[in-house]
Amino acid sequence: MIPKYQTVLYATNFEAYARNAFRHALSVAQHYDAKVHVVHVIPEIEISHQQYVAAMIGEERFRELSEDSNREMIGKLQGDLRSFTDDELKEHPEYIKAVASIEVLHGHPAERILQRAEELDADLLVFGTHAQKEGGFDFLGSVVKRVLRRTRRPVLVVPVGE
Amino acid sequence: MLPEYRKILYATDLSENARAAFKHAVSFAKTYQAKIYLVHVVPKLVLHERELILATSGFRANVPDMISDEEKMKAATAVIIDKIRARLKRFAEEELGGNDNSLDWLGGIEVPEGTSPTEEILSASERLDADLLVFGSHSKGLLKQTFLGSVAEKVLERTSRPFLVVPLVD
Numbered sequence: 001m002i003p004k005y006q007t008v009l010y011a012t013n014f015e016a017y018a019r020n021a022f023r024h025a026l027s028v029a030q031h032y033d034a035k036v037h038v039v040h041v042i043p044e045i046e047i048s049h050q051q052y053v054a055a056m057i058g059e060e061r062f063r064e065l066s067e068d069s070n071r072e073m074i075g076k077l078q079g080d081l082r083s084f085t086d087d088e089l090k091e092h093p094e095y096i097k098a099v100a101s102i103e104v105l106h107g108h109p110a111e112r113i114l115q116r117a118e119e120l121d122a123d124l125l126v127f128g129t130h131a132q133k134e135g136g137f138d139f140l141g142s143v144v145k146r147v148l149r150r151t152r153r154p155v156l157v158v159p160v161g162e
Numbered sequence: 163m164l165p166e167y168r169k170i171l172y173a174t175d176l177s178e179n180a181r182a183a184f185k186h187a188v189s190f191a192k193t194y195q196a197k198i199y200l201v202h203v204v205p206k207l208v209l210h211e212r213e214l215i216l217a218t219s220g221f222r223a224n225v226p227d228m229i230s231d232e233e234k235m236k237a238a239t240a241v242i243i244d245k246i247r248a249r250l251k252r253f254a255e256e257e258l259g260g261n262d263n264s265l266d267w268l269g270g271i272e273v274p275e276g277t278s279p280t281e282e283i284l285s286a287s288e289r290l291d292a293d294l295l296v297f298g299s300h301s302k303g304l305l306k307q308t309f310l311g312s313v314a315e316k317v318l319e320r321t322s323r324p325f326l327v328v329p330l331v332d
Binding site: 003027148154155157159 | 164166186189193299321322325326327328
C-alpha cells in the first residue's frame with residue numbers, strides 16, 4: 001500500500017525561513033487533504049532557574065507571566081498565519097483551513113515535538129532548517145537532527161538559503 | 163503559491179529494506195504527478211567484477227568474448243539498470259495493484275559510478291534540478307533508535323533542496 005498523509009505536524013519557529021517550510025506543509029495538506037498541526041516549542045529555562053525566578057517574583061506572578069507569554073505567542077502565530085494567508089494564498093484563502101491547531105509547548109524542543117507527534121499520531125513531520133552563512137551550504141538544525149535520529153515517522157526537511 | 167514537486171530524486175543503495183522509503187517517493191510522485199529519478203551509485207568496480215555481473219545475467223551466452231573491455235564495462239552498467247527496472251516492475255505489481263505496472267511515474271534510472279556516493283547524489287540532484295530528495299534511514303539495535311545512513315546524513319548537511327527522510331521500521 002502506498003502511504004497517504006492525513007496528519008502533518010509542522011514545527012515552527014519565528015524566523016523567516018520557517019515560512020518556506022510552512023508552504024511545503026500546506027502543499028502536502030492540499031494535495032492529500034490532510035490536516036496541519038502547528039507546534040511551536042519554547043525551550044524551557046532550567047528548572048532550578050525557574051524555581052529561583054518564581055521564588056523572587058512569587059509563584060502566582062510567575063504563573064501569570066507564563067500564561068501571558070503563552071497567549072502572546074499563540075496570538076503571534078495566529079497573526080503569522082493571517083499574514084501568510086494574505087500574502088500567499090490570495091486566490092485560495094481557504095487553504096489555510098487545513099490548519100487544525102496551533103499550540104505553544106514548553107520544554108526540550110526535540111522531546112516535545114516527538115511527544116506531540118506520538119499524541120497526534122502524525123504521519124509526516126515538517127521542519128525548516130537554518131542556512132549556514134559560510135560555505136553556502138545548509139546544515140541540519142540540531143533539533144531536526146535529534147528528531148531524525150529518534151523518530152519512526154517520515155520527516156520532510158526544508159532547508160532555506162539566505 | 164504553494165510549492166509543487168515535479169522531479170523527485172530517490173537515492174537508494176538497493177537494499178531490500180529500502181522499500182518503505184520508496185513507497186513514500188511513489189506516493190508523492192502519484193499525488194503530485196511528479197517523476198521519480200532513481201539514483202543508485204555504483205562503486206568503482208574492476209573489470210572482473212563487472213564480468214561477474216555480466217556472467218550472472220546470461221550476457222555471456224548471447225555475446226561472444228570478442229567485445230572490448232570498455233564495452234564490457236558499459237554492458238555491465240546496462241545489466242544493473244535492467245535489474246533495477248525489473249525490481250521496480252515487481253514493486254509496482256506488488257504495491258500498486260496488478261494493472262498498474264506502467265511505471266509512468268518513473269522519470270529515469272541513473273547509475274553514476276563513483277567513490278563518493280554523497281558527491282554523486284548531490285551532483286545528480288543538481289543535474290536533474292530535483293525539487294525533492296527522498297532517502298531511507300536505518301532503524302536498528304536494541305534501543306530501537308533510527309540512524310540516518312552516513313550518506314544520507316552527509317547529503318542532508320549539504321543540500322539546499324527539500325528532502326524527505328523515511329525511517330525504515332522493521
